[in-house]
Amino acid sequence: MPHPRRWWILGVLCMALLVLSVDNMILTLAIPAFMRELGAGPGDVQWILDAYILVFAGLLITAGSLSDRYGRRRLLIIGLVILGGASLAAAFATQPWQLIACRALMGAGAALAMPSTLSVLIVVFDDNERRKAMSVWGMVSMVGLVAGPTLGGLLLQHFWWGSVFLVNVPLAALGIIGAYAVVPESRGPARRADPLGVLSSITGMAALVWAIISLPHAGWSAPVVIAMGVAVVALVAFARWQSRSRHPMVPPALFRDREFTGAALSVVLLVFSTAAVQLALTQFLQLVLGYGAMAAALAFVPLAVAVAAFNLVGATLAGRFSNKALIVAGMLLIAAAQSVLALIGPGDGYPLLAVGLVVMGAGTGLATPSVYATLMGAIPKEHAGVGSAVNDTIQQGGMALGVAALGSLLSAGYSAALPAGVPEAARTSLTDGLATAAATGSADLARVAREAFLSSMSSVSTAAALLSVAGSVLAFAVLRGRAPASPSDRERKTYATT
Template sequence: MTTSQQRDNAQSPADSDTFGRSGARRWWVLVVMCLAMLVLQMDAMVLNVALPTLATDLGADDGQLQLILTAYMVPFAGLLLLAGSLSDRFGRRRLLIIGLVVFGVASGFAAWAGNPEVLIATRFGMGVGGALMMPSTMSILIVSFPDETERRKAMSAFAVMSVLGLVGGPLVGGFLLQHFWWGSVFLLNVPLVVLALIAAATLLTESTGPARRFDPLGAALSMVWTATLIWAIVELPDGLTPPVLIALIVAGVSLAVFVVWEWRSRHPMVPIGLFGNRDFSGSCFSILLVMFAYGGFLLVLTQYLQSVQGRTPTAAALALLPVVIAMIVMQPIATAIGQRTGQKPLLLAGLLLLAAAFVLLALCDEDTGWWQLAGILALFGVGGGVAQPAAMTILTGAIPHEHAGVGSALNDTMLQTGSAFGVAVLGSILAGGYSGRLGEAPGPARESLAGALQYAAVRRDSALAQTARDAFVGSMQLTLAVSAAVVVLGAALAAALVRRRQLTPAAG
């Protein structure tokens, strides 16, 4: 064990024998964390598939469908920092189990909701449960895998599970909606939660950070700025309305006060000084920008595969399998390379591969063949499989064990913000470019590609349908080019900030 690792352990005595760091036990810990991540990712993607069915069966209008999404995102983002601080204070295993219980119970009630209002309330509960779970997963991995080589392997598996949830969610959701009622997409969470609870109760032991005084003002400010910011970002594509403007002002002011308070406080909830660590700030901001670009990637790709190329939702989800396969294949290769080069070269190489994949995808059109598209998506998997675990390995290595929970929550907040901004900004670019290219097309056709195709089908106007597809492809290419530029910016930040260092020898 290195001197720095001994110092970290000394700082957090409760971690000294946590999770069986030597031997196979910590790999079972990884299985539990991956299960928790799978629950969260599957839920997010399954719900997107279920929205049209909810509109029909529950009679939910567009505003209520938006609230079903927002009711989860706002408490999830707003409670992350507080949940991370609580996990350090009261126990990461305890917060994980509480979060799983809240999420599972809320999912069960959501499955039997009789109207949109009840479903919105249960989605709020699921957001609270998800916020309690998320920081604990990463913080437990931080203290379970102090060795950088093994932490890289753990982060690789964690990243693969995240992408597997993104791809598997639409597949499972489509199957459930085809054979069962809409509530089955929420009921699916219950057995996964039960399995994760059993594993957590039997495999995890408790860990906490050193005792610190609670920071109530910091906790309140963190909830205000994160919740209002995420809500404003979600609503921003509908225009800079007075409520959105007020929310942005509140978010900005409360964030500024939060930073000043935490910087001056003797017992801060969030160690703002973490951003003074070049490895933490460099990897954190590069991940934020990648998540910004990925928001546009998922937004564009689903519409491109279904509305432009005419694939079914199931076929569109299957088309994403090259991403998962490439990530799995790259894990042992990237780990072996990282042992020789360290993580920074891997991070930079992965980000540049991702940028190249965005550029290649921007060159696709309606006639792009399956093999060409599969190759481009595989390149996304290679780039992500190299960059994401490297970034997470660097970031988690920069977080002291005593701040594992809140440090992980700070990263999770950046991820949520980056993804939400990506959907809002890139979505606006996509929508604006699409409507601008349609010229004098009828109003319904200008609102969305799906609306244009439906309008054209009713009127048997094949020329309008083709014009709409061409307009979308042109706008898609612009959106993906912006995404590529954002990823290159992330690579530049990582190159400037992250320090290059060699790995310590792997722990036996």
Template structure:
């Protein structure tokens, strides 16, 4: 069986330069968030930030970003995707400058929240512009470049952040964003044509309900590992999102075309991405703790250990783009997710004294799986989105991935933490970082954390394997229609 995919014809000779701008815009978002993870200790010491302050530095961005994604995608379709992206880049660059020279935690938290607004305007615009500029034959290669930028940011962010902090100070992880956003803004204005959907009546109620609902749900997920008393935000989130769906299905001018989920490739691709992101969400935080606190790696060595994952992802990104005309998105998603599940299964067998080759090989397989599956899933679901709805379609894709990643961090983090505490002697520290500072607990802490990680990764393997089966059952091979 087949399912229609819309092709976007193009004759713009600048499209590959446009892709560079889109990749650069994506790269700056991901590098910033990943580099911040290594900047937390020095900025906390310099600003006198408490643990709650640091939590808000991290979460203020995520809450605003997640809450505004759907609205920003709709704004791009309505007012122009290039315009919205340029506004987002301007906000992101300006607030990065403020963050770099913040004098206290409140200033930094405020700057991070504004960066979240900028990020929410940028991310859906990059993908929606990509699928309107490139036709069906060139889109797999363009998607590979775009995904490569995301992978480079994911793996390279902590390395770049560590180098900037070593050479300069913690504010440099924000300051580096300013020249990058300036270059992207100028290039976008010079090279990129404007694109938008047909005029539609605004949907302020839908925008408000989606923002309140997404923010409350993400807040619940963030707080769940630390505070089980989340009934109020959970109720607000579920109620708001339920009201949003009810309203969008009945209003004559919906902000989000929920009918997209009737397309099996859109719903199947979204489900596959969500389940894989749930598994992937806790990956870095769990593996990073394993490398540093169990195997004794330095932060720099731990960051470099992820390089095989990047190599595998980049290689299979391009392999997938090459196979795009002969192997369907559905098949590439299923094969990639199967490799992904195999890697998680392999990591569930790690011991407290695993060698670097074993860890690197497992991460290489993981990268290969993600490099095949994620771009194919995104291409499949975005291929079913009509050009006039590219912005909000891209925002839906970003939203399901954000929810999956946030849920993964909360759920898998809680599983590891709970299993670790249960395996340790009574009265022991509740975190692996604190436990390994007690000489008498080093061995027990390493074993307990590794066992907890193994259980968590076995669950992750099962979740991703289920996603692979769902991809085969739900998704369909595509046929192309040219959208006039």
């Protein structure tokens, strides 16, 4: 039976999700202030950004398993307390290393809280309303992606850099109060602890994420190769141990379910293909069109509005069409949007980009809730926490891979598109190209650098469109067209041996 206060509970979960999504995006505009006021160098800035995602991705699966074991509301509250406290400390840091340490703590708090935002939703909503609730959940996540940079710009315009961290404190406090007031406690059946699984999963995921985020600027250097090797060994050991353990953190039967596996692969291709395109668009807005940071953030509003609108459309169509149909249609729309972005040329301004963003938002709004509904619908409620964590891990991993792979393609394409005779200092990135042009007073160099970037962005958008088409083909081939069996049926049929 659905919980009688389920919509109030959803509001609290969305508040917690908003804290996490805003926190993850709000930092992007504060980098110059860190360098100016904290004396942070390029290496410090990289770790200020990456310490969060490294700890977050490394702890997610462990945090999901702990929430199933010790209580999902409890882990949600503990995570928000850590996130809020670390944000308060970060606002008053005086050294770069202090800020890096606070960012790592914030990543730990986010990892503890994030799986509960979806696993509690699975528990309190029944099959009839879960799709609609997931649409709202996904819409709030997208709002946070746009609201983060916008709010960051407003705060940095009127206050000091620490204000971008202080904003997390009242949001986290409201989430904690709401969780205590309306969110029921839930957990899976008592199971033994799995210290070997915890150690191997944290080691493997942390090493993998570090290697991925280091690859674009370090290449296949010795540390990256070693980290990748450690990741492979640790994750293979984790998988083998989970298949043999009597009390696994992640039930191996989960990945034998075609609905779960097909939806997981669709998530990877979905976020892989969109992450780097948005990275390229941020540079296009600021370095090609000349937008300020605030205007660049507001330029993504059509994307958020379209996602919100088509989340509601998708929730309405869910009763008439299967999740499979909505995923396929959504990913084809995303491919169409990326094809529009590939057409942007030197003479085009914002209007063509806005068309692409609206179409991309429509596709994302249709596909994303259906993907999550399919993925989480394949998980019994007793494993909701770790299932949500696996979903989050897949999403973060796919996003990091997308930024690393397509980001490298963007950089390589820019350098290759530059004509012979361009100074070596201008070949690394568009930022360096424009800086070199400004230093030498060469308007031709600035024009050539922008044209080379647009050519490279077109190649990246084309590659992303092909990946989105591949995702739609995969979803069509793997997912079932009919509604999946209920979690209770799956539990009896699939998880009995686990």
